[in-house]
Amino acid sequence: xxxxxxxxxxxxxxxxxxxxxxxxxxxxxxxxxxxxxxxxxxxxxxxxxxxxxxxxxxxxxxxxxxxxxxxxxxxxxxxxxxxxxxxxxxxxxxxxxxxxxxxxxxxxxxxxxxxxxxxxxxxxxxxxxxxxxxxxxxxxxxxxxxxxxxxxxxxxxxxxxxxxxxxxxxxxxxxxxxxxxxxxxxxxxxxxxxxxxxxxxxxxxxxxxxxxxxxxxxxxxxxxxxxxxxxxxxxxx
Amino acid sequence: xxxxxxxxxxxxxxxxxxxxxxxxxxxxxxxxxxxxxxxxxxxxxxxxxxxxxxxxxxxxxxxxxxxxxxxxxxxxxxxxxxxxxxxxxxxxxxxxxxxxxxxxxxxxxxxxxxxxxxxxxxxxxxxxxxxxxxxxxxxxxxxxxxxxxxxxxxxxxxxxxxxxxxxxxxxxxxxx
Ligand code: SF4
Ligand code: SF4
Ligand code: SF4
Ligand code: FES
Numbered sequence: 001x002x003x004x005x006x007x008x009x010x011x012x013x014x015x016x017x018x019x020x021x022x023x024x025x026x027x028x029x030x031x032x033x034x035x036x037x038x039x040x041x042x043x044x045x046x047x048x049x050x051x052x053x054x055x056x057x058x059x060x061x062x063x064x065x066x067x068x069x070x071x072x073x074x075x076x077x078x079x080x081x082x083x084x085x086x087x088x089x090x091x092x093x094x095x096x097x098x099x100x101x102x103x104x105x106x107x108x109x110x111x112x113x114x115x116x117x118x119x120x121x122x123x124x125x126x127x128x129x130x131x132x133x134x135x136x137x138x139x140x141x142x143x144x145x146x147x148x149x150x151x152x153x154x155x156x157x158x159x160x161x162x163x164x165x166x167x168x169x170x171x172x173x174x175x176x177x178x179x180x181x182x183x184x185x186x187x188x189x190x191x192x193x194x195x196x197x198x199x200x201x202x203x204x205x206x207x208x209x210x211x212x213x214x215x216x217x218x219x220x221x222x223x224x225x226x227x228x229x230x231x232x233x234x235x236x237x
Numbered sequence: 238x239x240x241x242x243x244x245x246x247x248x249x250x251x252x253x254x255x256x257x258x259x260x261x262x263x264x265x266x267x268x269x270x271x272x273x274x275x276x277x278x279x280x281x282x283x284x285x286x287x288x289x290x291x292x293x294x295x296x297x298x299x300x301x302x303x304x305x306x307x308x309x310x311x312x313x314x315x316x317x318x319x320x321x322x323x324x325x326x327x328x329x330x331x332x333x334x335x336x337x338x339x340x341x342x343x344x345x346x347x348x349x350x351x352x353x354x355x356x357x358x359x360x361x362x363x364x365x366x367x368x369x370x371x372x373x374x375x376x377x378x379x380x381x382x383x384x385x386x387x388x389x390x391x392x393x394x395x396x397x398x399x400x401x402x403x404x405x406x407x408x409x410x411x412x413x
Contacts, residue, residue: 102413133335
């Protein structure tokens with residue numbers, strides 16, 4: 001059955017999109033940029049980071065572009081003073097919530113959180129740093145999980161469940177106490193489900209998941225491979 | 238032309254930001270003609286002077302002494318710049334922040350020492366509970382992140398201020 005064509009406006013421009021697409025997908029298909037962090041092409045969007053918020057005319061509420069389906073006649077604004085301000089606040093909160101010490105991080109120079117901060121021109125934050133005490137799981141023979149760098153984007157959870165089919169990762173607790181856990185809150189190295197495929201590491205936008213053996217600045221992720229894999233398999237998630 | 242009075246201060250940092258400051262090649266010569274370096278690790282003044290135009294502070298606020306200095310500097314400076322990640326975010330010095338101070342000192346000066354196992358108290362300022370960025374204590378006018386910030390960025394910011402230029406679009410910034 002051919003998919004129904006819808007017409008929407010993005011920043012005033014009339015765009016033809018397909019029913020079932022999200023605002024982000026329609027925008028991307030038409031070469032329009034919306035900042036994202038938790039989204040990874042090929043994985044089910046969850047709306048965790050709130051960076052992709054857009055304005056939709058007729059309502060005062062802001063919508064995450066990655067999870068909001070388009071509707072016929074919808075008019076979307078992707079850039080405004082309010083959006084810039086709110087996206088900035090979300091990013092600053094991510095920076096203060098855990099310990100992002102870029103200078104000594106394996107992902108320094110290759111981190112999506114860091115480069116997003118640069119792109120937004122963030123030179124400081126308005127909030128008080130949290131400096132929580134967080135652990136590092138070194139039990140896996142090949143990989144490391146450093147909670148200090150985790151932004152709870154859940155890309156690891158989704159890629160492991162949806163692509164590898166192992167479903168090792170989950171999020172435990174609520175709010176600021178939320179943590180990524182493997183299996184039933186066991187050490188990663190003791191997980192019976194983990195196939196050591198490394199997909200979670202490649203999908204992770206920050207230095208939270210890394211391969212062992214790399215020093216500061218050395219961990220370069222290949223998350224485009226994840227999206228490529230999805231397309232090759234023609235998996236519909 | 239009246240020279241701009243510039244001071245630099247080194248709190249809890251590694252001096253890397255000062256190295257970067259000195260690393261601006263030929264720019265430092267033209268800059269030196271327009272500024273008066275009135276205080277800092279590079280000059281011999283003992284007391285932080287009054288009426289400083291621009292002060293660049295490297296390092297986090299880690300001790301009571303750092304805090305006292307910073308408060309005095311703020312009172313006596315027109316424009317205060319947080320120079321580098323330690324001053325802007327806490328950075329490496331703040332990695333101790335989840336460890337209680339007495340445990341930390343014990344670990345380093347007693348358990349970790351080969352000889353003279355004693356926590357020094359004479360002539361060293363008492364540590365604050367945590368090392369924190371400048372802006373959590375005083376008003377900061379400009380933040381230059383980076384570990385260290387590139388020499389070129391520092392040069393641009395100082396010469397902009399000295400020549401009275403206002404920058405409309407932000408400078409290229411990066412943590413780490
Ligand atoms: S994860 Fe990214 S933002 Fe966090 S410390 Fe590492 S490089 Fe910096
Ligand atoms: S390595 Fe593979 S199987 Fe193991 S947790 Fe990561 S994605 Fe899942
Ligand atoms: S470990 Fe990485 S991929 Fe997983 S939630 Fe944290 S930041 Fe996201
Ligand atoms: S990309 Fe949409 S909420 Fe993160």
